[in-house]
Amino acid sequence: MSVREWRQLKELVTILGPFAQATDQTQRDKVVTISMLAPSVVGLHKHAVVMNNAGRYLKKLSAALRDSLARRFAGIFDYMHMELHMEDIAVTNKLFGHELYIIAAVMDPRHLTQWLLEDDEELELKIQYKEPLEAAADVTNEVNVPVAADVEDAAGEPVFKLPRLFDCQQEENIPVTTSNPNTVLTISGQFTTYLELARSTPMAARDPLVFWHRKREILFKLYPLAQKVLSVPASSAAVEMIFSHGGILMRPHRTSMSDAVLENLIFCKCNRLQGLV
Structure with a gap:
């Protein structure tokens, strides 16, 4: 292989790496998968935009993947007011537009709202028990990331770090501050308590099935909703x-x-x- 071909191959691996991670995460059959869908789409879209801006050899591939995501998951893009990046393509059938995908991601303690490109407090407050989630606020528009590379090699080629799909999953270890027991009697109070409990739990212990089973008595109003949405498989x-x-x-x-x-x-x-x- 020539030097150029080797660099093209490295850029190809960088582009396709998160897509392979998303495939593995959503096709498993022994864990919760439905909550992976919306965070995966948002993360892959951000990654494709970054690589389209920073890539040197495979910009067209990154743009094609970006447009394919917008076409296949137009419902999620529309629901979250995300930029479609397709000026000449009219998307009429907006698939995956159901609020289930957003609710499932928020109800998964591994994701919460960290996967959103910007913190959206209004979205958190719109979670209602057994009620449809209203349209999310303008969570994100254009992803303004100029480059994906941290350094350049001696030949001026960008050196990419191998990306992870869920880099947003970080340890928070925020202590629980809810002291008034009456706050857990309301939906909004239970949702706030859920966020505090999840964020105070180490990431390694945030398995959604285990977490909701242990907290089912405290979060007794949200527990049936979690059972319902998290039991849906993400793929066939x-x-x-x-x-x-x-x-x-x-x-x-x-x-x-x-x-x-x-x-x-x-x-x-x-x-x-x-x-x-």
């Missing part, structure tokens, strides 16, 4: 795996197998892989 990867197992079990020499037997075999096989039987 788990369902596709079940179909794959069905294809393996239904061999040509087993054509006489009844539907009930096939269903029971698939049920036992998949649950055994999950350690449930």
